Amino acid sequence: MSLMRQYKFEIGCLVALVLAFTMTQMGLNRFVFFAGFAVLQYAMIATAWNILGGYAGYINFGTAGFLGIGSYTAIALINYSDASIVEQIIAGGVVAGLLGLGIGYFTLRLKGVYFAIATLALAIVVETIVNNWDFVGGAAGVSILPARNPELLGVLVVHKKLGVFSNYKEFLFFLMAALTIMSVWIARTIEKGKLGRGLNAIKDNEEAAECMGVPTLKLKLITTTISGGLMGMAGAVFPSYLTFVDPPTAFNLEFAVNSLAMPMIGGTFTWLGPILGAVLLGTVQQVAIVTISSELNLLILGLLLVIFVIAAPHGFLGWFMKKNKR
């Protein structure tokens, strides 16, 4: 019983994973998986952003850059060797993680708005490189047709009758659910551990933390690597989901705005905040696209962000807890 209590979060993760798998086996409408994928991807990106932005207080505007580098690593691998989706995810994560490490090394001496501008510049630089890299389609974009019946370790993953999943979208939904759960587990582990405490100290007062012996640069470098890596992994699945990727799509500023807005709206101080923000905002946006049917969904996002920053600066979670205390 005590073991269960000790690992109840991990058990919760497993239950969520089983739930996601069960959903794919229920023969649900395929649109559920399309919309669900988008919401889960945002949950993963927001969680990754929050590791650096929420715990350490370093605002990253370069989400689209990390996501895009993950997407284009996957595309390069597909074009080069027809790599499987698992290989694409691993490679996307490694490349974006290394980029995070490099960027961290060069920019983490910057603080506040200067750091934010530097990360925004990163996205523009990476997009410009991709625009001129014809091997991955350049500015014209590239179409991907995923294998109709892919196999993993000899197991037929997608097949109408014989596969684990009956179609590719269900498989991608499950894969994204697994990646999101993994990201949340990593975020929570960081939050509860030594690294999280160190990052909180950096957020409160970096000089004081340094004086107290917190290895600030080392912690920040670890964080940018993990955060970038997770964003890259989320991006690596994108080409298989969209099947057509061009730089304006992969490096869309919408990703940067959403990855920042979701934790802000949910609450940045805990792993649950980005999830809440992503589920709320992501769902509203998915519904807005097919109902209001215009660019108004970005207006909704902006309005919500303004309302929350003014009325609930600690996000929905902060507001809820404050209300519950009374």
Added chain:
Amino acid sequence: MKSILTNRVRVKLLGGVMAAALLLSAPISTNVQAADKKPIKIGFSMALTGALAGGGKQALEGMELWRADANAKGGLLGRKVEFVYYDDQTNAKNVPGIYSKLLDVDKVDLVVSGYGTNLIGPAMPIVIDRDILFMGLFGMDNNKKWKYDKYFQILPAGPKPAEGFSHNWFEALKELGGIKTIALLAADAEFARNLKEGALANAKKAGLEIVYNKNYPPKTPDFTPIVRAVNAKKPDAFYIASYPNGSAGLVRALAEVGTKAKAVGGGMVGLQFAGLMKGLGPNLNGILNYDFYVPEPTMELYPGAKDLIARYQAKVKAENLKTDELGYYLVPWAYAYLDVLGQTVNAVGSVDDHEALAAYMHKTEFTSVVGKVKFGEFGEWTESRTIVVQYQNIKNNDIDQFSRAGTRKIMFPTDIKTGDVKPYNDLR
């Protein structure tokens, strides 16, 4: 954390959020008709906002005119036609989700594409996966990679669209004489690059020397450095493949900097839109560009187009629609791609048998408002019917002058020619 965020709070929060999410993600109820027969639903995404909205909005009105005509004749197979459509915001990212919603939630009977190559591309794998018929509107070589046997599209650029699109432009150049060198410029995007590749092949065939061959980023704000760089190479002809924003920017830059090239233009999208023609006015004089339909007296090979455009223009005025005032560029084609689909459904007698629908389309020569339509193996037209026009006699920014003959004279094909090609600077 444990002290401030109790399990009770967490459960309440997650429960609340899940309930809200479920409520929001429930299918939105669509119009339920009380008619005896279920209507035929045609679904599509359309660029109603964003960079291609100028084309998307007029295409939608053209489609609505076809729907009104079809329903006035009793619909398809005796069933009324309904549209289910969503704004893709000219953003490729939105397209897969929209087509999934159309097919899985709205349960449409048929899907057709939105406007433009970049927005047809992301829908292709979805329709291929479902093995269903797909009509495209103004797609350039979208089926080149897939070779899907149930894809058909309306763009009169011939079986090799990339080359067919500019073939006539190079034919028109011959009239000028003395063209030995050419500069090629394209927006760095799929459609424009395809167009430039075709132009490059045609230029080589014509024995022209390529003195400049570059792409520009689609978001380029100032084109004067590019025009100056081209001028430095002293080309006799300057072929441009651009999107609406770039086309407007390039025309303005050419007016400001000037050029000694005898022929300028080719594949400039957007110069056919009423808003851009009105805004650019006399700056357009001399541009030699592609087009599909212009109000010249020889355009009788499209018998129904004239009346259709008159109806469109009357509708735009009467209903004060915020869309293209003239509708020459897309309205006949948007009407035709549904007309061809409608003729097929009526002939086959089914909306479900996609094999039979595709087979009928492959073997049939259709007659519509854009004249005869015959599809090749992979859904492109069997013949190119792109026309080349030269902007002439534009005096001011009055929109009405563009609905009269004489401002966009046809230079090629020769059988419908209404004017002679003149050097760019002679018309400035």
